[in-house]
Amino acid sequence: MELSSPAKINLWLRILDRRSDGFHEVETRLCKIGISDTVKLELMGPGKSVELTCNIPGIPLDDSNLAIKAVRAFERRLGRTNSWHIHLEKRIPSGAGLGGGSSNAASILKAANELTGKPLPLSELLEIAGDIGADVPCFLLETGAADGAGRGERVTPVEFSWKLPLVLIKPAFPIPTPWAYKHWKDSQELRGVLYAPQHCPWGHMVNGLERPVFEKYRLLAALKGWLLEQKGVQAALMSGSGSTMFAVTKTHADAAALAEAAQLWCGPTAWVKATETLV
Ligand SMILES: C[C@@](CO)(OP(=O)(O)O)[C@H](O)COP(=O)(O)OP(=O)(O)OC[C@H]1O[C@@H](n2ccc(N)nc2=O)[C@H](O)[C@@H]1O
Numbered sequence: 001m002e003l004s005s006p007a008k009i010n011l012w013l014r015i016l017d018r019r020s021d022g023f024h025e026v027e028t029r030l031c032k033i034g035i036s037d038t039v040k041l042e043l044m045g046p047g048k049s050v051e052l053t054c055n056i057p058g059i060p061l062d063d064s065n066l067a068i069k070a071v072r073a074f075e076r077r078l079g080r081t082n083s084w085h086i087h088l089e090k091r092i093p094s095g096a097g098l099g100g101g102s103s104n105a106a107s108i109l110k111a112a113n114e115l116t117g118k119p120l121p122l123s124e125l126l127e128i129a130g131d132i133g134a135d136v137p138c139f140l141l142e143t144g145a146a147d148g149a150g151r152g153e154r155v156t157p158v159e160f161s162w163k164l165p166l167v168l169i170k171p172a173f174p175i176p177t178p179w180a181y182k183h184w185k186d187s188q189e190l191r192g193v194l195y196a197p198q199h200c201p202w203g204h205m206v207n208g209l210e211r212p213v214f215e216k217y218r219l220l221a222a223l224k225g226w227l228l229e230q231k232g233v234q235a236a237l238m239s240g241s242g243s244t245m246f247a248v249t250k251t252h253a254d255a256a257a258l259a260e261a262a263q264l265w266c267g268p269t270a271w272v273k274a275t276e277t278l279v
């Protein structure tokens with residue numbers, strides 16, 4: 001069974017507090033976007049082996065891969081095992097704040113449930129997903145957008161009818177999510193950088209993780225300033241814990257032109273794409 005596994009951006013990510021369990025209480029809107037991996041899951045018969053292949057190097061192929069974690073968690077809940085083969089065709093960059101691994105995990109939960117005759121209802125899949133990672137449950141929902149509360153794992157589907165033209169820019173370096181949250185509380189705002197909410201017709205765009213991330217990765221703060229000055233840009237923000245910055249443009253033509261200019265600004269090692277939010 002083959003599934004498309006889309007990336008997400010966070011249109012907003014408000015961090016409310018640090019909790020005693022080390023996680024942070026958040027309010028976020030996640031929007032699926034038109035960049036995706038392809039996830040293939042095959043049921044190989046009885047047994048308990050999980051074999052994983054991937055089209056690119058650098059993605060872990062052991063039990064730390066979120067796709068394998070998803071199969072194992074699904075089988076633990078079911079109380080029986082099988083042998084599986086997973087193939088990941090990756091196009092979403094890693095350590096990008098685009099939720100690639102989380103989306104793969106959700107695709108595997110859906111596919112494993114289908115291939116075994118749908119033993120688990122959505123409510124149980126959502127529980128398993130939340131235990132794998134805060135970003136996983138939103139990818140189980142059919143809607144293009146979802147609001148996340150708690151760690152981000154308590155999701156509500158959102159009918160979001162804005163097909164927003166976007167440009168995504170990920171410099172060559174990744175940012176580990178735990179690092180960004182760990183430095184949130186003690187971080188400082190840089191002078192001359194816009195952190196305040198950008199008021200748009202679809203909501204107030206803001207990201208509390210820009211503060212710690214921009215302090216260390218000044219290039220991203222400069223990139224945000226540059227994006228906000230470009231023609232047709234309505235708003236610019238970091239997605240999740242970075243390192244992807246995105247701009248919402250007025251038209252798709254603006255997005256195509258901005259993507260070209262951004263590639264020149266960032267250099268050839270940056271990953272740059274024009275796309276849109278999925279509805
Ligand atoms: C920042 C966000 C925004 O959507 O996305 P990414 O940038 O990772 O894509 C999410 O909050 C990330 O979700 P996810 O990547 O699933 O994180 P998890 O695996 O649950 O947690 C990884 C680590 O991040 C920290 N963490 C995560 C979520 C949260 N609400 N508070 C935290 O402090 C914890 O240190 C945790 O151990």
Ligand SMILES: Nc1ncnc2c1ncn2[C@@H]1O[C@H](COP(=O)(O)OP(=O)(O)O)[C@@H](O)[C@H]1O
Nearest residue numbers: 065066067094095096097098099100101102104
């Ligand atoms: N299926 C997967 N795809 C990509 N990365 C994965 C996967 N499983 C585990 N990882 C690990 O998780 C880290 C974060 O990856 P990813 O979920 O793509 O980024 P982010 O959390 O920034 O959105 C990567 O550095 C990688 O080592």
